[in-house]
Amino acid sequence: MTLKPLGDRVLVKPAPKEEKTSTGLYISSGAQEKPQRGQVVAVGAGKLNDKGERLALDVKVGDEVYYGKFGGNEVKIDGEDFLLLRADDIYAVIED
Numbered sequence: 001m002t003l004k005p006l007g008d009r010v011l012v013k014p015a016p017k018e019e020k021t022s023t024g025l026y027i028s029s030g031a032q033e034k035p036q037r038g039q040v041v042a043v044g045a046g047k048l049n050d051k052g053e054r055l056a057l058d059v060k061v062g063d064e065v066y067y068g069k070f071g072g073n074e075v076k077i078d079g080e081d082f083l084l085l086r087a088d089d090i091y092a093v094i095e096d
Contacts, residue, residue, distance in 0.1 A: 039065075071085045
């Protein structure tokens, strides 16, 4: 199955949850936080402005991004977890 986001929506594959601390201690599954980082898998066409023109999104497929902890909706596609969120819920693009 494929999913094409509409408007200013973005489909993100969340990074795996951290299972260890920086010092090597294992974190129980109940204490693991939701990731706030992921990779953009698909993007919508963009939001319409007042004149009916499409505004391009700031992210593209393949970008690594930081997003809000409570933003978006979790969706399952072919058994994999994804996050469908608005472009405004993405705070930054990670560049190396």
